[in-house]
Amino acid sequence: MILMCSQKCFPASLARLCGIVSLAAALALSCLLPVQVLADAAAIQPKQQLSDHDSALRALLWLRTSGEYEALCLQTFNTALAHVRDTVRTPSADKRVKPPAVVMDLDETVLDTSGYSVYLLSKGLKHHEAHWRNWNRENLDQIRLVPGARQFIKNVENEGVHVVFISNRPDAGRDGTIQVLRKFDLATQAALNDANGVKLLLRTNTSSKQSRRDKVNDKYTVIALLGDNLNDFSDDFRSPAVNSIDERRAMVRKHAAAWGSRWYVLPNPIYGNWTRYIDWKNAEQYFENSK
Numbered sequence: 001m002i003l004m005c006s007q008k009c010f011p012a013s014l015a016r017l018c019g020i021v022s023l024a025a026a027l028a029l030s031c032l033l034p035v036q037v038l039a040d041a042a043a044i045q046p047k048q049q050l051s052d053h054d055s056a057l058r059a060l061l062w063l064r065t066s067g068e069y070e071a072l073c074l075q076t077f078n079t080a081l082a083h084v085r086d087t088v089r090t091p092s093a094d095k096r097v098k099p100p101a102v103v104m105d106l107d108e109t110v111l112d113t114s115g116y117s118v119y120l121l122s123k124g125l126k127h128h129e130a131h132w133r134n135w136n137r138e139n140l141d142q143i144r145l146v147p148g149a150r151q152f153i154k155n156v157e158n159e160g161v162h163v164v165f166i167s168n169r170p171d172a173g174r175d176g177t178i179q180v181l182r183k184f185d186l187a188t189q190a191a192l193n194d195a196n197g198v199k200l201l202l203r204t205n206t207s208s209k210q211s212r213r214d215k216v217n218d219k220y221t222v223i224a225l226l227g228d229n230l231n232d233f234s235d236d237f238r239s240p241a242v243n244s245i246d247e248r249r250a251m252v253r254k255h256a257a258a259w260g261s262r263w264y265v266l267p268n269p270i271y272g273n274w275t276r277y278i279d280w281k282n283a284e285q286y287f288e289n290s291k
């Protein structure tokens with residue numbers, strides 16, 4: 001699919017296409033070569049081969065073509081749905097106080113906007129708010145659904161559970177986001193029919209989602225959160241609570257009991273806050289202990 005998109009949208013990317021074919025050929029050939037030959041070849045690989053472009057391309061290919069990506073998404077939604085059903089079908093005092101809700105992030109949790117990353121890669125651009133805004137406005141047909149997302153939302157709503165979207169898409173572009181949700185028939189109960197305005201909480205003055213989560217907690221009993229970024233779950237994963245890769249991972253372990261029991265993570269190897277802590281110019285340092 002990425003190849004079709006490249007040909008359709010980016011006619012200048014033929015050279016990259018050749019690169020992909022070469023990579024595939026090299027991988028196929030590697031299956032036939034003796035181990036020592038492969039080791040020698042690895043020893044003479046220049047560092048430049050670990051380029052941003054190659055890394056981004058591999059991440060995009062994995063997300064857009066691999067069955068493993070789709071399986072992980074379905075696994076996450078299936079596990080979350082089982083939890084939701086188990087919770088609402090088991091009588092508890094909490095449910096009588098406030099109606100139950102599931103909180104979901106949008107991009108790379110419900111909406112697959114990897115087409116934007118394909119666009120950046122093909123144009124040699126870095127992410128910028130203006131690029132993102134323009135791409136969304138002009139490429140509605142490029143936005144897809146994360147596998148299993150729509151069925152999950154429908155099943156959750158069929159259980160009488162509200163779905164609330166908390167996204168860092170700008171509130172100034174609210175109409176555009178609702179247009180995307182409408183495209184996928186997700187703007188019926190969620191987003192549009194809530195008079196109190198807590199079904200679609202977009203970014204206004206801060207990327208922290210905590211105040212928006214608090215707003216949802218005031219009205220609902222939140223029984224599950226789904227996202228592709230640790231910041232979708234708690235500000236414990238933001239500065240000042242964490243300021244490094246190690247601290248971030250330690251915080252994940254601190255919350256070990258929440259994963260898969262209340263917090264559900266969708267895979268996103270392309271972008272996210274995890275990238276901010278990496279020293280990209282010295283990326284080889286992260287592999288030192290495997291020498």
Ligand SMILES: [Mg+2]
Nearest residue numbers: 105107108228
């Ligand atoms: Mg996201």
